[in-house]
Amino acid sequence: MAVSGALLCTLPASAAARSPDQSDRQWAAELSQQAEVALRQGRWEIAAARYHEAWEFFRDPWFQCNLGGVYLEMGKPAEAAQSLSACLRLLKPANQKFARPKIERDLKEARSKVGALRVDVNVPDAEVFVNGKTRGKLPLEDPLFLDPGSHEVEVKAPGYVSDLRIAVLSAGTSMSIQMRLDPMRVEVAPPVSERPPIEPKALKVESAPPKPLPTPPAITKEPVTATIPERVAEPARAPVRTATIVTGFGLGVAGAVVGTAGVMAASATGNEAKEMYRALAEGPAKCTPAAPGLCKDAEDKTDTARMLMGVGVAGFAMSAVHGALIVYELLRPDSQGRKVAASLSVQPAHDGGALKVTGSF
Structure with missing residues (x-):
């Protein structure tokens, strides 16, 4: 690339x-x-x-x-x-x-150039450090790969005394270390001497006389009249428009054609990309992460397939939207609130090469 x-x-x-x-x-x-x-x-x-x-x-x-x-x-x-x-x-x-x-x-x-070290400990989720740097919580899914030489291996966990070992590894060797964490001793200070109790003093509380409750208002039985505003009539809706239905039908058919062609072309291009990947994987020139340039043609084919699939989906979406618009125009009431009797007929034109759309709306 x-x-x-x-x-x-x-x-x-x-x-x-x-x-x-x-x-x-x-x-x-x-x-x-x-x-x-x-x-x-x-x-x-x-x-x-x-x-x-x-x-x-x-x-x-x-x-x-x-x-x-x-x-x-x-x-x-x-x-x-x-x-x-x-x-x-x-x-x-x-x-x-x-x-x-x-x-x-x-x-x-x-x-072949490093040593492998596995560390086990008696406390779950203990953290392992190698030369002062954390390497994760035990147990580890993979061994620790270290350069040849001596390394400080320390395991820590909250509430436990840490365990420190020295591991000496050579190139190509493997070893395991079983480490142990003992609970940390807790020293508790003696309690502070108690102070003499404080004698409570009597408190004199003067209470005020209660205040009289207010007199509730008198309740009358006279009728109350309320004026309800007249309901505003909803605006009349526009009549069904023949041009909208015919145009929507035409664009819907065009969207369906574009969607079908886009999906078919995307499928064919995607199959070509799969064949190219298979050929690269089985042939002498491998398609690997170390040689990304060999995948360019297959990647281009994959990108083209995705683009064609997007065109197909957009065509089907356009067809669905205009189909919904036609249904809406056919079903909505006229200005007097009545359903409009609408009919639509699609048939091949007598002279060939086109569709003839007739109807009353």
Whole structure:
């Protein structure tokens, strides 16, 4: 996919401001597009940051797959193994057919350069820290992938004494640590000595005499008359208009024709896109996240199918709206409040090539 020179020169180091009307999924998709542009520029740090931000807003497994490939290019095998492991766990079976072999090769390459650590603890939801940085709450779904060497592993939980261990790992090795959290001792201070009780003093309350109640007003039995305003008659409605019905019928038929043609064209184009994806997945040139340019033709076909489907839906909507307008014009009463006797006949014209619409309204 070609990228203009202006875009290559103006990609910011931080993501642009999010629009207020964007959903989390839309914003994540925009961040992913910025990451792809950074990849084509060779700006790995920015690409990794964009994929990570996209993952925080919407948990699409492809963000982790692409993030793992970026980390591997950056020479960060521990981060690459962590992202690729999550990618394989979250990727849908339908997408694993063509993507799994390459992801497994990349994970094997990254895994050969780091160690894997699993941490277990006796307290649920305890938080694990590696070299002072949090790595999540236990139990973790994937092992912790760490660079060769020694690492401080600490587990914490509210109300418990933390447990700190030193884990030494080599490249390609795996190990498990069983950690234990003991309840924290609580020391309670002795109670404060009690003060002598305070004797209550008698209070003298002077009560005032009650005030007399006011005399209620006298109730009269004289009749009360009220004037009810006359009801304003509703304005008469306009008569049925022949031109509106004929025009609505014509536009409704046109909308149905456009809708049918758009849906059929979208279906055919969508099938072509599926065949192109299948050919790329089974052929020597794979359609993978690491080589997005191979998918351009298939993506263009998919976009065209979506556009044609939108045209078809718009045509059917136009047909439905004008059909409703015709029904409304036929059923509404005239200026005297009576139903209008209306009839409509559609038949082929005798000279051919058109429809003849006749009726009385």
